[in-house]
Amino acid sequence: MSIKPVYQIQVLQLRNHIVDIARNGAIPGRFRALHCGQLADNERRLSDKWLCIYEFADFPPPVQYSALSYVWRGNPVRRDMVDSLSTFNAAGAEDTSDPIGFAALYHACSASLLMGLEWLWFDRLCIVQTDRDDKALQIQRMAEIYRRCDACIVLPGGLLRLMSLQEETAWIHRAWTLQEALSPPKVWVVFEWQRGTGQFYRCQIEEVVWRQSAKVELGELLLASIGRDFGTGELPVRFLAQPAPKIIRAVQGSATAGLAQDARAQVVALWGAMKLRGVAREQAIWRSALMRTSSRPVDMVFSIMGLFDVSLDPRHFHVDDRWSVTRDLAKELLRRDGTASWLGVSFYLPPSPQLSTFPMFPQTSPEGRAKITTGDGEIEVAGVINKGFDDDWWLADLPKGSMDEQGYFRCWGWASPTVLEGDSRDFYLGFDNMRLEENIIATDRTTWMIPGQPQWSPTTPPGPRRLLIRMGTIKPFNWEGRPWWADSSTMAVIIEEHAPGKFFRKTSCILGDVFGELMTRSHGWGWRELSIG
Secondary structure (H helix, E strand, O other): OOOOEEEEHHHHHHOOOOEEEHHHHOOEEEEEEEHHHHOOOOOOOOOEEEEEEEOOOOOOOOEEEEEEEEOOOOOOOOHHHHOOOOOEOOOOOOOOOOOHHHHHHHHHHHHHHOOOOEEEEEEEHHHHOOOHHHHOOHHHHHHHHHHOEEEEEEEEOOOOOOOOOOEEEEEEHHHHHHHHHHHHOEEEEEOOOOOOEEEEEEEEEEEEEOOEEEEHHHHHHHHHHEEOOOOOOOOHHHHHOOOOOOEEEEEEEEOOHHHHHHHHHHHHHHHHHHHHHHHHHHHHHHHHHHOOOOOOOOOOHHHHHHHHOOOOHHHOOOOOHHHHHHHHHHHHHHOOOOOOHHOOOOOOOEEEEOOOOOEEOOOOOOOOOOEEEOOOOOEHHHHHOOOOOOOOOOEEEEEEEEOOOOOOOOEEEEEEEEEEEOOOOOOOOOOOOOOOOOOOOOOEEEEEOOOOOOOOOOOOOOOOEEEEEEEEEEEEEEEOOEEEEEEEEEEEEEEEEEEEEEEEEEEEEOOHHHHHHHHHHOOEEEEEEEEEE
């Protein structure tokens, strides 16, 4: 086994220390890991404990390892912890992250040892933060690092301290944590806990450090957060009387119904990405990613490309060029199987001005939640991505095609002419678009007519050409062998021609069964070659 130490320091010397593995000859692109036993073995005295980072010549390494998931800027320390807190950091990360709390790292290493894993991969210390080439090479294979680990350990509140189950964190809002939740075979959340091994809210909890910490499986924690049992419906009343976990995101007991809906949308999207397969899983990944943010625009794509088995070289893109890197990821996905899975993200978000087949991209930020600015002001993406519609859905029968260098999605679509009638009111699911005699109400409050409706006029109105395209059939998530609700609707989009043969997506429509029947028998419908960008 070809392995060498690249950094060693006694734990007693860590306070305020800066770890710089580049000075010890770390080779760009090599895999590195911490040895948990040398840091957290309780048989050792504190004076015998060391922080030791080793470098392996090969990847995957010839050892079993865990990988750490956390946020670079997390929850602050409590007042009662300030004096006793021992922290350090990595060279190159001092200005972009919280310090590393030794106690938090100790609990992560203890959890790893509890699972029989002596090695821990930890990006802050195992990537040379001052070396552009090493960072680029490690980003390219980040998904593979998490995919090949034996377990992922989540510290949702960051590295300053452990969080209790009743403290909300930023973990679900950060871009990179999505990949870290989906790639590993097992994902465990480590948290502050003094009640030993047992059950809480139907979550099986295993103690890590006596009377200090415990771990729970992420999927169980997500279901508990939204108040669902495992395949049997809602939780019994005796469980709902207890406060639901908030550590991933507070869903129950939020201050307003709106905040509860925002939270549920995020938790359900992540659960779907963990449990679904095929194009349904891809849509859940896109949806979950859109409700997250990052300090660098390109990281919104780099953080998920590995989930689609795509590897783009970060050195080929400017850090602010989200448009190009999104286009290139879409091109690779379409080249692989042709399905535009991102079309099933949202009915309500406005289209991106640069890539209209995508929703508007959220603002990037080193902290906080994913937000967009609309006519209603600045709003959280999770609050408008479904806007009251069920969160647990995906689209079947999405169109296939390709994407050119200008970002135009080229496909054949089942479409008909449509005419803009004017503005209306908010769209109400289950009430609007259920009768042919009434105009179609789009999710942006505009109203439309199509051939086959009694009020349709064959006269071509002035203005740009507009088409309504069938995008797919809305399907429910099917978990534990049964769906949460029954599907009955069709999703369509309306596009407008802005240059000969070039279209821009304007809005979306959710249509009842009667329109699905109309699409198959009206003479105005047919296959059209489209270019949408």
